[in-house]
Amino acid sequence: MTDYIQATVDGHIGVIQLNRPEVANALNRQMVDEIVQQLEKFDQDRAIRVIVIKGNHQAFAAGADIEEMIDDTPFSLEQLNQFAVWDRIRLIKKPLLAAVNGYALGGGFELVLHCDLIIAAADAQFGFPEVTLGVMPGAGGTQLLTKMMGRQKALEWIWLGERMPAEVAYQYGIVNRLVAPELVEEETMRLASQLATRAPFAMKLIKEAVDAAFDLRQEGMTVERKNFYLAFSSNDQQEGMQAFMEKRPPSFKGD
Numbered sequence: 001m002t003d004y005i006q007a008t009v010d011g012h013i014g015v016i017q018l019n020r021p022e023v024a025n026a027l028n029r030q031m032v033d034e035i036v037q038q039l040e041k042f043d044q045d046r047a048i049r050v051i052v053i054k055g056n057h058q059a060f061a062a063g064a065d066i067e068e069m070i071d072d073t074p075f076s077l078e079q080l081n082q083f084a085v086w087d088r089i090r091l092i093k094k095p096l097l098a099a100v101n102g103y104a105l106g107g108g109f110e111l112v113l114h115c116d117l118i119i120a121a122a123d124a125q126f127g128f129p130e131v132t133l134g135v136m137p138g139a140g141g142t143q144l145l146t147k148m149m150g151r152q153k154a155l156e157w158i159w160l161g162e163r164m165p166a167e168v169a170y171q172y173g174i175v176n177r178l179v180a181p182e183l184v185e186e187e188t189m190r191l192a193s194q195l196a197t198r199a200p201f202a203m204k205l206i207k208e209a210v211d212a213a214f215d216l217r218q219e220g221m222t223v224e225r226k227n228f229y230l231a232f233s234s235n236d237q238q239e240g241m242q243a244f245m246e247k248r249p250p251s252f253k254g255d
């Protein structure tokens with residue numbers, strides 16, 4: 001039984017629907033566990049050749065659950081090591097497609113960036129708003145975005161925390177296909193069906209070789225993770241997250 005996702009199978013395609021619409025699919029810890037466990041099940045199931053992750057019309061996912069994190073400390077985060085589970089997504093061998101409508105922010109953007117191919121609505125919005133909460137991306141965002149768009153641009157986007165229109169993500173080569181919002185699912189399933197006709201073992205070998213060229217370093221992930229935990233020692237984290245919950249702009253003091 002899962003509370004926050006729905007898993008279905010359509011031919012050779014395994015589909016994971018993120019299902020927490022009351023909070024724009026904010027990813028709490030249980031939900032991330034459910035996603036990763038389902039990914040691993042599909043990855044081990046020989047009948048499944050391609051995996052799709054999708055959200056709903058409003059949001060793919062609006063990031064990690066702020067309410068769940070607000071009282072965390074570097075100690076509690078280190079004890080939980082809540083982002084370690086994300087490492088397992090990078091071990092999924094089958095093609096992983098993201099179908100993105102609406103918002104993909106913070107951890108939601110990081111989940112998208114962990115996917116192999118991204119199909120987005122023309123009006124989808126990506127971004128890392130963590131800085132506006134007094135923290136930073138912690139599930140691979142600084143590493144993945146920097147690899148994909150280069151240091152200068154990644155710093156600008158992550159420092160400003162602004163929303164990146166899908167068209168911009170497409171121009172940077174982050175998004176594979178831009179389609180009308182109502183066609184995202186259809187186009188994703190069409191692409192997934194096409195991939196499902198290709199040789200599964202060859203596709204896995206290709207992914208492994210391309211990832212070797214991509215050369216994502218675990219050291220970078222570790223620095224990001226530790227710095228994310230460290231951000232929770234600041235008053236700005238308390239202020240940023242309180243401000244979000246109280247629906248007001250934050251006032252940062254730098255301590």
Ligand code: CAA
Nearest residue numbers: 023024026062063064065066067105106107129137138139
């Ligand atoms: N965590 C917890 N609750 C969230 C949430 C989140 N990340 N995102 C949205 N919600 C909740 C809202 O609090 C709201 O709840 P109530 O109805 O109880 O007030 C509900 O979802 C709907 O959201 P809004 O009313 O804000 O809807 P909107 O359409 O006006 O805005 C939004 C949607 C732009 C996504 C906005 O909700 C938003 O900016 N969300 C936060 C995005 C964010 O900062 N994400 C980063 C989180 S930190 C992170 O992800 C760290 C990491 O690296 C893993």
